[in-house]
Amino acid sequence: MAEKMMLTEDQAIELFTFLVVSARTQLDDPHHYASMRLLTAAEILRDFITGHTSPETQKLLEATVDKSERAQIIMNDTEAFAGALDELCAMVAQFLVERNGLQERVP
């Protein structure tokens, strides 16, 4: 598990700026763009930390590339967009389950 900071100061500033500016532009943009902006922010973070994480997290980051790109592509199709994000969320949740050793726990 990586314990040190994985972002450079410039990278952190870039992500911070994107989030602050998005908070403003979203007041003018269509409301469903908000979801896309958050996904873009997640992709920016993913691109910054790729190669600086544990092998397990690296696998998660690599596995999410196709799904997040597909979600961005189908943003205009609300149902398909929600479905692609559901798949992405499930993938992240499965990663969390394994990372916290929950898969071996039984009630």
Add this chain to the structure above:
Amino acid sequence: MSRDTLNVIKTRRVIRNMTDQPLEQEKLEKILESARWAPVGGNQRIHRFVAVQDPTLLRLLRMVSPGMFQKPQAIILICIDWDAVESENFSEIEKTPYIDVGSQMQTMMLAAHALGVGSGPVTSFSREAVRVILNIPVNLEPYLMVTLGYAAPTKQLPMQASVRGKKKKVTWQSLTDWERYKS
């Protein structure tokens, strides 16, 4: 209109993934020149174009533009000059300044495509942040960016056409009604 012109219109796409290949100065100037020939209301010149090529400025503009998926080699920012609008006696409710932004944008995008250069419009950006980064005077309102660069061979993000939120195949017939509407 020649067949070539129609072909340029029909094959132009918004390019959301650009290569690192630099954009030639000559091509950038030709794209800027095309905007001078765009149809504008009353043939009045109430806009300013800000051309940006400096890598640091491009990076900062991208940081304050959530709608910019591209990493462009150049950006042309179209600004409305409100001092000029006032001096040309346009009324306050006049839509001309905004309509002209669209015609200038489209003219530049078609010129870019004719030169083999990819382009994409961006409106989702912080106007105040852009004003600070480019030191834009108060009478100019940054309104739309035309991003320019060479299209990457893969990984473009095609947008599905949609009508009222529904994915739909769009034809000119589906967009057109003829003569009077029925009562």
